[in-house]
Amino acid sequence: MCRPDHFEVCYSINPWMNPAEPVDRALALSQWETLRSTFEKYGHHVDLVPGEPGLPDMVFAANSGLVVGDRALSARFTHPERAAEGPAYHQWFTQRERFELACAQEINEGEGDFLLVGEHILAATGFRSSLAAHREVARFFDLPVVSLELVDPRFYHLDTAMMVLDDANIAYFPPAFSAASRAMLAELYPDAIVATDADAVVLGLNGVCDGHNVFLSDKATDLIATLRANGYNPVGLDLSELLKAGGGVKCCTLEIHDDPRSEPSAAA
Numbered sequence: 001m002c003r004p005d006h007f008e009v010c011y012s013i014n015p016w017m018n019p020a021e022p023v024d025r026a027l028a029l030s031q032w033e034t035l036r037s038t039f040e041k042y043g044h045h046v047d048l049v050p051g052e053p054g055l056p057d058m059v060f061a062a063n064s065g066l067v068v069g070d071r072a073l074s075a076r077f078t079h080p081e082r083a084a085e086g087p088a089y090h091q092w093f094t095q096r097e098r099f100e101l102a103c104a105q106e107i108n109e110g111e112g113d114f115l116l117v118g119e120h121i122l123a124a125t126g127f128r129s130s131l132a133a134h135r136e137v138a139r140f141f142d143l144p145v146v147s148l149e150l151v152d153p154r155f156y157h158l159d160t161a162m163m164v165l166d167d168a169n170i171a172y173f174p175p176a177f178s179a180a181s182r183a184m185l186a187e188l189y190p191d192a193i194v195a196t197d198a199d200a201v202v203l204g205l206n207g208v209c210d211g212h213n214v215f216l217s218d219k220a221t222d223l224i225a226t227l228r229a230n231g232y233n234p235v236g237l238d239l240s241e242l243l244k245a246g247g248g249v250k251c252c253t254l255e256i257h258d259d260p261r262s263e264p265s266a267a268a
């Protein structure tokens with residue numbers, strides 16, 4: 001995670017961002033601190049990447065890259081406003097010697113557009129990451145990638161329209177995807193949780209699930225009820241200031257995934 005010390009909305013690269021609307025950075029910081037401490041309270045370890053002046057969106061650490069097992073691929077951003085985040089995050093990855101690291105050659109916004117579900121990666125294109133990036137990810141991680149197309153600019157990253165629940169299931173908002181992608185998702189995930197419009201437009205799907213606890217917007221009330229009915233423990237959080245940049249819980253969080261093909265280790 002990256003503390004929003006330099007957070008502001010001073011440009012617009014998605015429909016949520018309006019530079020004319022004031023942002024309360026102190027409130028953003030306290031909402032983000034609550035997210036971080038909530039992860040820790042539920043037993044998760046959080047590493048911090050230092051934010052950099054002039055990179056207001058760096059708080060959205062999910063976009064920094066993709067990490068699976070001992071391999072990490074750092075991002076290459078679509079917009080010039082965020083381009084310098086690529087090398088800034090890459091620098092942080094280099095300090096983690098357990099990673100075999102590369103920098104994406106294709107436009108690749110990390111876990112914003114690439115979500116690991118079991119032994120597959122679901123990947124989006126349409127607004128940010130390219131199809132060529134999907135192929136690069138498949139080669140780099142040696143994992144099958146399923147390409148999906150996003151069609152609604154409010155849901156410009158995959159993680160704004162889909163949440164991974166476990167190795168075999170997801171929650172998602174079908175209207176964010178092209179007809180062909182919707183058909184593919186319906187076939188791959190017949191038991192998926194389908195989010196309502198009301199959940200989707202508060203970026204309720206932009207959450208993190210650890211297999212039981214689901215960290216998500218407290219405004220996604222339908223999704224919270226459905227998750228609870230399905231045996232999950234939803235943990236609602238208010239990230240209203242970060243939503244002004246089009247981000248939520250998942251955007252603020254890069255997950256360090258174990259390799260799904262390796263035996264579970266005895267180590268904690």
Ligand code: ARG
Nearest residue numbers: 014060062112157245247251
């Ligand atoms: N303002 C940022 C952008 O448009 C928000 C990024 C949100 N991150 C995410 N993983 N969806 O790029």
